[in-house]
Amino acid sequence: MEVLNHLLLGLSVALTPINLAYLFVGVMIGMIVGIIPGFGPSAGIAILLPITFGMDPTSAVIMLAAIYYGSMYGGTITSILLNTPGESSTVASTFDGYPLAQQGRAGPALVMQAVASFVGGTLGVILITVLAPLFSQVTRSFGPPEFFLLVMMGLSTLIVMVGGNWRYGVISALIGFALGTVGVDLETGQTRFTFRSAEMIGGIDFIPIAIGLFGLGELYYAMYTGLHLKGSGGIVRYDKERRFWPTARDFIDTRFSLVRGSFLGFVIGVIPGAGATIASLMSYSLEKSASRTPEKFGKGMMAGLVGPEAANNAASSGAMIPLLTLGIPGSASTAVLLAAFVLWGLTPGPLLMAQKPEFAWGLIASMYLGNVALLALNIFAIPLFVLMIKLPYRILAPAVILVCTLGTYSVNGSIIETWLMFAAGLVGFFMRLYGFSPAALVLALVLGPLAEQSLRQTLTISDSSFGIFLERPMSAWILGITAAVLIAGIFMRRRARRPI
Amino acid sequence: MGGRALRAGFLLALLFAAGWYTWTAFAELSYLSSAGRLGPGFFPRIIGSGLVLFLAYSIFADLRRAAPEGDVSPYWRTAAVLALLCAVFVGLLELIGGLLAMVAFMAGALWFLNRGRTLQNVLVAILLPLAMYLIFSVWLNAALPRGLLPLPF
Numbered sequence A: 001m002e003v004l005n006h007l008l009l010g011l012s013v014a015l016t017p018i019n020l021a022y023l024f025v026g027v028m029i030g031m032i033v034g035i036i037p038g039f040g041p042s043a044g045i046a047i048l049l050p051i052t053f054g055m056d057p058t059s060a061v062i063m064l065a066a067i068y069y070g071s072m073y074g075g076t077i078t079s080i081l082l083n084t085p086g087e088s089s090t091v092a093s094t095f096d097g098y099p100l101a102q103q104g105r106a107g108p109a110l111v112m113q114a115v116a117s118f119v120g121g122t123l124g125v126i127l128i129t130v131l132a133p134l135f136s137q138v139t140r141s142f143g144p145p146e147f148f149l150l151v152m153m154g155l156s157t158l159i160v161m162v163g164g165n166w167r168y169g170v171i172s173a174l175i176g177f178a179l180g181t182v183g184v185d186l187e188t189g190q191t192r193f194t195f196r197s198a199e200m201i202g203g204i205d206f207i208p209i210a211i212g213l214f215g216l217g218e219l220y221y222a223m224y225t226g227l228h229l230k231g232s233g234g235i236v237r238y239d240k241e242r243r244f245w246p247t248a249r250d251f252i253d254t255r256f257s258l259v260r261g262s263f264l265g266f267v268i269g270v271i272p273g274a275g276a277t278i279a280s281l282m283s284y285s286l287e288k289s290a291s292r293t294p295e296k297f298g299k300g301m302m303a304g305l306v307g308p309e310a311a312n313n314a315a316s317s318g319a320m321i322p323l324l325t326l327g328i329p330g331s332a333s334t335a336v337l338l339a340a341f342v343l344w345g346l347t348p349g350p351l352l353m354a355q356k357p358e359f360a361w362g363l364i365a366s367m368y369l370g371n372v373a374l375l376a377l378n379i380f381a382i383p384l385f386v387l388m389i390k391l392p393y394r395i396l397a398p399a400v401i402l403v404c405t406l407g408t409y410s411v412n413g414s415i416i417e418t419w420l421m422f423a424a425g426l427v428g429f430f431m432r433l434y435g436f437s438p439a440a441l442v443l444a445l446v447l448g449p450l451a452e453q454s455l456r457q458t459l460t461i462s463d464s465s466f467g468i469f470l471e472r473p474m475s476a477w478i479l480g481i482t483a484a485v486l487i488a489g490i491f492m493r494r495r496a497r498r499p500i
Numbered sequence B: 001m002g003g004r005a006l007r008a009g010f011l012l013a014l015l016f017a018a019g020w021y022t023w024t025a026f027a028e029l030s031y032l033s034s035a036g037r038l039g040p041g042f043f044p045r046i047i048g049s050g051l052v053l054f055l056a057y058s059i060f061a062d063l064r065r066a067a068p069e070g071d072v073s074p075y076w077r078t079a080a081v082l083a084l085l086c087a088v089f090v091g092l093l094e095l096i097g098g099l100l101a102m103v104a105f106m107a108g109a110l111w112f113l114n115r116g117r118t119l120q121n122v123l124v125a126i127l128l129p130l131a132m133y134l135i136f137s138v139w140l141n142a143a144l145p146r147g148l149l150p151l152p153f
Helices: A002-014 A016-037 A041-055 A059-082 A092-139 A143-160 A164-178 A206-224 A248-253 A257-272 A274-292 A302-318 A320-326 A330-342 A357-380 A382-390 A395-413 A417-433 A438-461 A473-496 B005-025 B043-065 B078-097 B098-113 B118-139
Strands: none
Touching: A002 A016, A002 A092, A002 A357, A016 A041, A016 A059, A016 A206, A016 A257, A016 A357, A016 A382, A041 A059, A041 A206, A041 A330, A041 A395, A059 A092, A059 A302, A059 A357, A059 A382, A059 B118, A092 A248, A092 A257, A092 A302, A092 A320, A143 A438, A143 A473, A164 A438, A164 B005, A164 B043, A164 B098, A206 A330, A206 A395, A206 A417, A206 B078, A248 A257, A248 A302, A248 A382, A248 A417, A257 A274, A257 A320, A274 A302, A274 A473, A302 A320, A302 A357, A320 A330, A320 A357, A320 A395, A330 A438, A357 A382, A395 B078, A395 B098, A395 B118, A417 A438, A417 B005, A417 B078, A438 B043, B005 B043, B005 B078, B078 B098
8 A cells, every 4th residue: 555655656746747748758769779779778878967957856867767768669679670789688689570570570570579568667667666665675774794795796797697708897897996996085085096186086977987988989889890881771661561560369479478578577687787688688598498389489489579578678677676775776777877866966775765755756657657658659650760770870970979078078067077988988999899898897987986885894893804794694695696696697608608 | 900919909008007006006095094994095905906917817818819819890990080080079179169179070070981972961060060059058058168269159
């Protein structure tokens, strides 16, 4: 009953005309961000952060969160029509989505992905509604040892779960931690690594770094791979097909895939460091294992599209739980969202839901409405987004650089931060080229101060004994869960070496 | 230029920066504070040492692999020129102001990437910066560089 009251409060906040307008703008931008290859929600949210400066905090966060989950929907359109995922979390949708489109079933594939995204996203929000208050209660007993372990859990999961060289993942996280130590040490007041520059005393702002790594770095990499020369020639003409809507058989055949994908995605999303990409790939594997005709996967199976789509959207909802109740983001995108919260004077953590219920529940309620808006957009506004896909990258790329640069400069009016973004872009390019993890870097940069502070407090409490991590029941639990997730991650990496 | 040499250069540059960071953490930041608690050098020493060790091992392990890496992509010049244009754009921001720098950057980038479509390039190079200027400077009232000779509007 209490949950229902909170939800009604949230709806009263989300249903105001201004918040509805910002929600709609957010989902539209999210769709566009998802469609542009190599331009993900992390860069999208970071660049658009300055635009929200004149807004009410709740409206701003509703819009930024809408960009985040909206991008999960948008990335699939290019996966189905162009065989190019707009987002890493929609890679699995190319496996069967594009073959379906080639067989003249692009329309049904597009509608079914919209329905799957809606079901996954909405089930995820329902689970947030029920579970977030419970998580909030449990996490109120967390102290410095638990917070330190949660940060480590998020980073180690991200490094192990995401493919590529794990050593480079560790190096990326350590670089992020190192950047996070620049500025004044909050306990002693001593400056560190500032080159005696007044602008560095406040530390390195993560917005220029995030925009540089995810915006410019990805864009240079796209140029390096020759993306600017590719046109939209391979795009499937869904408007020439005889049948746009899916059949009843499509819905019947994929009903269990929808449920499996949604629950799996949500659970993966809650684990810090895992996330939508892992969730969608795991869901694809699960669907293939559960199918009576696994040999048809990769040749146009609707279940191979529906499961991963439900999973990546449910994961993006699940990731909001550690963010709202612990203040610990599980991915680079939620790290940018966390920074937006802090910028607005909102401190996510165990007390947020009790102290700022109108904000927390307004955001959750807006996610229900956002998913409805995205379902409608994904079915009825497809021609508009196809136009976006046809926009040549050689024109889009300079426009993105323009937005990145202005977005960075307008945060603090600082040319030094703009140069920092440029440098981060170059580093981001090489990181992308050699398989480093920009997401681990940004996550460590955002969580570095929390990790350092909580480790120092923990060792002060325990008189420099690391045994405290095993003595406290909650921290021992977190250690156990981390170990289980890491073992699962290592197992998945070994399996991934074999063809899916 | 081979891909291996470029990778080695990147890793060595990171190792150099990590070495400086670690040296500073040990030489200039104290391990304990004056109150006897863990001080400002405690965390950076752990991070710096870890970075140096992982980078040194990566350089050793990656560069002695038997399989040679392929050459760099034929499009590396495109990425390099775009990065150079971006640097010039940032440099021009406070010199000629946001709007003119945007027009100059768009004109240069489109001339390089979208050759042979002069009318399209001219229109995009003027209209897009104008729209951005109106959104950021007029509608959002965000800080945009005015340049040494600010525009009259």
